[in-house]
Amino acid sequence: MNFKLRILLLIIAAFATLAPVCVLAGGKSRIATDTVVLNQGALVEVVGENAEVRLHRVSSNTLEVEATLNNEEFVDFYTQSLTSEPVRHYVISATTSTGGETSANSIIDIGLPDGVQLVVRTTNRPIVVDSISVVTASLVTTKGEISVTGSVGNFNINTTESEVTVQGVNGNVIVVTTNAHVWFEGVVNDGTSSISTTNGDIAARLENGSDVLITAYTRNGDVTVNGGSQDVTKDGDVATVAHRIEDGQGKLNITNGPGAIHINPDTIAVFDGDG
Secondary structure, eight states: OOHHHHHHHHHHHHHHHHHHHHHHHHOOEEEEEEEEEEEEEEEEEEEESSEEEEEEEOSSSEEEEEEEEETGGGEEEEEEESSSSSEEEEEEEEEEOTTOTTTOEEEEEEEEOTTEEEEEEOSSSOEEEESOEEEEEEEEOSSOOEEEESOEEEEEEEOSSSOEEEESOBSOEEEEOSSSOEEEEEOOOSSEEEEEOSSSOEEEEEOTTOOEEEEEEEESSOEEETTBBTTEEEETTEEEEEEEETTOOEEEEEEOSSSOEEESOSSGGGSTTOO
16 A cells, blocks of 8 residues: 555544544533513522523513533433413423533523522532522522622522622522632621631621621631621630621621631621632
């Protein structure tokens, strides 16, 4: 066989061997969309694996979903209306099948009407909420940051080993994470809210209009109120806080340990080790 031809065949064979590996690593992407008219107070469930979930407000009663499925041959995606329109229960699901646990992921972007009940459960990716208005919202992920800004409703937020940011929320908030910081900024004037982490710092800035009793507990961590030691009691490595703003109509309970707690700090840079 001609020497040059043999070299060419060897090169072609090499590329043929690599091709399946490249497809598996990079995979193909696909965009899936859906719209559905929701009943007031409808339940919207989002179930994901390796799925980032982004939610924003729409002014109509029509939910809009756009899902980007990366390495889509390993992503099982579907939407389902469990009642006729206007729908009272709607499910969005993006899970990974065998072989895609590390290579496949999704980004689910949802335009959410006002006044729904929201449940989000995902893994290994963030949940980002911007300017929605819900009755209640349960946001759960593992090893994924959660951010909620400019929103209305009662939020139950739970993650692990990832930061949580809550800013400008009108409603009660329950935040639980581990090994990560929590940043809270907003008005608390009724009901009960709570923030909990371990091995991370908590900063809570109460904005004008707050009427709240703040109780806090930590060990092995710095504690400040308004930049000083006001209403801080220390006993060995344990520090507690009982700080009231106005009449204390609302309740905010903060627990940490080990880790710092800063109430009404000037900036987020109070986090230990952060610039």
